[in-house]
Amino acid sequence: MQTGTKTCVATLFLCCLVLPTILAAHNPNEFDEGRLPHLVTQGDFQAAVTEADHAIAHYRDLVAARPEGGGSLMLYGMVGYYMCAKAQVLALRGDFVGADRILSEVKTYASDHSTFLLDWETLVSSTHAFILEKSGKRDEAMKAYENPSTQYGQGRLALLALEAGDDPKARQLAVAAGINPTAYFVLGRLEEKNGHKQAALEWYNKAWVQLHSVGISPPIYFCEGPAIASAQERLQK
Numbered sequence: 001m002q003t004g005t006k007t008c009v010a011t012l013f014l015c016c017l018v019l020p021t022i023l024a025a026h027n028p029n030e031f032d033e034g035r036l037p038h039l040v041t042q043g044d045f046q047a048a049v050t051e052a053d054h055a056i057a058h059y060r061d062l063v064a065a066r067p068e069g070g071g072s073l074m075l076y077g078m079v080g081y082y083m084c085a086k087a088q089v090l091a092l093r094g095d096f097v098g099a100d101r102i103l104s105e106v107k108t109y110a111s112d113h114s115t116f117l118l119d120w121e122t123l124v125s126s127t128h129a130f131i132l133e134k135s136g137k138r139d140e141a142m143k144a145y146e147n148p149s150t151q152y153g154q155g156r157l158a159l160l161a162l163e164a165g166d167d168p169k170a171r172q173l174a175v176a177a178g179i180n181p182t183a184y185f186v187l188g189r190l191e192e193k194n195g196h197k198q199a200a201l202e203w204y205n206k207a208w209v210q211l212h213s214v215g216i217s218p219p220i221y222f223c224e225g226p227a228i229a230s231a232q233e234r235l236q237k
Helices: 005-025 035-042 045-065 072-093 096-112 119-134 140-148 151-163 167-177 180-194 198-211 227-237
Strands: none
Touching: 035 072, 035 227, 045 072, 072 096, 072 119, 096 119, 119 140, 119 151, 140 151, 151 167, 151 180, 151 227, 167 180, 180 198, 180 227, 198 227
């Protein structure tokens, strides 16, 4: 896993540990942080946009309710995180104008709150590259995923290489991506392409388990859920 991605994931994990204490003064049932990943994994991108809006509003309310420095730094980070998540889901829906607009707002928001705990270079650059990819700008997306290189980007690059017919590069990138459901999915497709159905199913199952092993990660991490589920169903018949 790349250093930037490690930092981002570690910080999000810290948020998971600390936020329940921050939320104690509010209704903890107002927002379920696992719902957005679930919706993306299921391919319900319309509902995921609504959930991202809910998350942004939820954390903005928490920021407004707390004094500066009283846990608000982490909450600012969560607002920006879910703004990036919304941009990614809009890209999945094909609303690239909306995705670019939200990404621009994220950059402005980050510049106004420069002491975020999250690794914004990783999160924002991955979001930018994902929008390029989904809008069909493959060459630009590949360059964006490579600079800076992240675990998210390597998984997407592996999938792009596979779709371009470059199987050796797809395998190399997927292996380098480490623990990543998109990379596992690519390895499964390569095995299936070579007629190794059992090995392919094992990779698809591993990808599906990984999708459900991470509580908070951006939609780019979960977005191959529908394709993984379809592959599992196809090979289990």
